[in-house]
Amino acid sequence: MDLPAKTKNISVILQKPKYAGNIGAAARAAKNMGISNLVVAGSAKYDQEEIKKRSTHLAADVVEKIKYVDDIRAALDKFSYIVGTTARKGAARGPFFTPRTIAEKITAVSQNNKVALMFGPEDTGLTNDELRYCHAVVVIPSSRKFTSLNLSHAVMIMCYEILLASLPACAEIPPKLARSSELEDMYEQIKTVLTRIGFLNPQNPDYWMTHIRRLFNRTSLLARDVKIIRGICRQIQWYNNQKNT
Structure with a gap:
């Protein structure tokens, strides 16, 4: 079948x-x-x-x-x-x-x-x-x-x-999700930004990143969600740079 x-x-x-x-x-x-x-x-x-x-x-x-x-x-x-x-x-x-x-x-x-x-x-x-x-x-x-x-x-x-x-037809077709490569780029950006603002320990940033990954992976992010999150990260980074100049 x-x-x-x-x-x-x-x-x-x-x-x-x-x-x-x-x-x-x-x-x-x-x-x-x-x-x-x-x-x-x-x-x-x-x-x-x-x-x-x-x-x-x-x-x-x-x-x-x-x-x-x-x-x-x-x-x-x-x-x-x-x-x-x-x-x-x-x-x-x-x-x-x-x-x-x-x-x-x-x-x-x-x-x-x-x-x-x-x-x-x-x-x-x-x-x-x-x-x-x-x-x-x-x-x-x-x-x-x-x-x-x-x-x-x-x-x-x-x-x-x-x-x-x-075998039964699915009632709802989910939208297009973000690719693994897009997620990995997002996680790298999140780690960089959160380390720079002092949220993550630069000696062991992966400790909290494991929990952050788990949080986002549970939600099945869409490609547009990743773009929004990365935009927020860029804005945080810009603000932090302005604050320190």
């Missing part, structure tokens, strides 16, 4: 996967659920024959157009809504969603925005620094005795829930 969601706008991002076979298996899992965009981030080289073998010929089209990039920032730049997955529930990582509770939002947002589903390395998962790019963080429920999932299984579960959630 074809997804009514705009699957062309949904991509699976694999951050530094360890095994070529898992890339192929993830490609097959995504294709099963109607998603055919796959990005692999990291500088490692992978055995293409092993990838093709694990994906099977039915997902060969997905494998052929896998995009390989050197780092996660480059992988995420063009996405406006980023969902990360984790098995670790540290306080700095939340709030958390399950695949089912976030799937409807993903389906709706994908109508007018590029969405990234980000998965970390098989042994360590995504780091706190990588999760800071995310608008939402997902924990896949599993047995307490064995919480670790195979990479392709995690991809399958996320993509399945999106398929399930998107």
Whole structure:
């Protein structure tokens, strides 16, 4: 069954996967659920024959157009809504969603925005620094005795829930959100301005910036919202410069 969601706008991002076979298996899992965009981030080289073998010929089209990039920032730049997955529930990582509770939002947002589903390395998962790019963080429920999932299984579960959630037509299509690159530029400007006026400690500005990021990421900023916030920052900076001259 074809997804009514705009699957062309949904991509699976694999951050530094360890095994070529898992890339192929993830490609097959995504294709099963109607998603055919796959990005692999990291500088490692992978055995293409092993990838093709694990994906099977039915997902060969997905494998052929896998995009390989050197780092996660480059992988995420063009996405406006980023969902990360984790098995670790540290306080700095939340709030958390399950695949089912976030799937409807993903389906709706994908109508007018590029969405990234980000998965970390098989042994360590995504780091706190990588999760800071995310608008939402997902924990896949599993047995307490064995919480670790195979990479392709995690991809399958996320993509399945999106398929399930998107079967009914979405009542409302959200507006176009700001891209990750626009948000990162905004955060850099906020950090610079707040450091100059003494709100942030110049020795450790990222302490409060983590909370500021979380605040803005919860709101799903539009591109025009980012322009307004950056305009406010410029005005604060101008006023501070005038005051000090």
